[in-house]
Amino acid sequence: MTATIHTLFDEQAIATRIETLARDIAAARLHDLLAVAVLKGSFIFAADLVRALHRAGMTLEMEFMHLSSYGAGTVGSDTIRILRDVESEVNDRDIILVDDILESGRTLAFARDKLLARGARSVRVAVLLDKPNRRKASIVADYVGFECPDKFVVGYGMDMGHAWRQLPYIGYVVPEEGPDDAMQTGV
Template identity: 45%
Template structure:
């Protein structure tokens, strides 16, 4: 039985489950073509990228490897501090490897810009980015994104890995969260 979702917390769904599925099919086809004959390491950025990473990886050849990082530039607030900290580092050695960073969303781009530089400095043969979502109006640092799902408005969104206070990550779609849910009441 499919779960039912109470839609009262959202102003609207901006990317449906079917749209996500179709876009991941497209991205996976491009990744398969681009990395044919190469060993690929997917690097997921915790926690938000879990859904994207799992669903993308299932569409790729079984020899693709996965690893995880947790990085933060937010501290306890909702705006980036600009100082990036590694909370969980990779287990894999990147020397000579083809790395694809898998992200749920590119917001300011500050953390991802730092992460690109960090992974490239570890001797990877290549480092590219796949992101399901990007907020063009919020981007402060230009990030080259090889594989992009959707550009979305600069709104507070949840679902498909994105959360508010650890809630809503498991939604199969992306929706705009009503300000009264996360704002000062």
């Protein structure tokens, strides 16, 4: 089986939206800010967002949580595993939890609840994509890049079976029947 990747959000639209998100976050005047990127999918978005926050005049620290609910598949499970935890003190700090996509919400609700239980002053959620019709957990993002249609998306850090994270845009996968197993990319 082959597939095509169609562009959903191009590089310029993503860059423009991240600058707006950074200004919105800066306007909140958060206290002793800690940005926590949820790995792996958020790494490109998180890097671009913290640089935009710097341009917006924010001082912050950066940390990472590596959580897994997908493995190599395309459907999340109810079991969330912490593969790498935050090492910084979170007590009495405002935290921006940064992720690529808010879909079922289970992973982000799990991370938010862990950070609040450790004494975080507040935990706000910033996501590049939001799929509200897929929500299973009680969580709403405070900062959203784009609402995402009900399609499987790749690129800009997001993957399918660990492939296509490197794409500079966000695309959706359309399977096609074909003679070879190579993925095609197109617009």
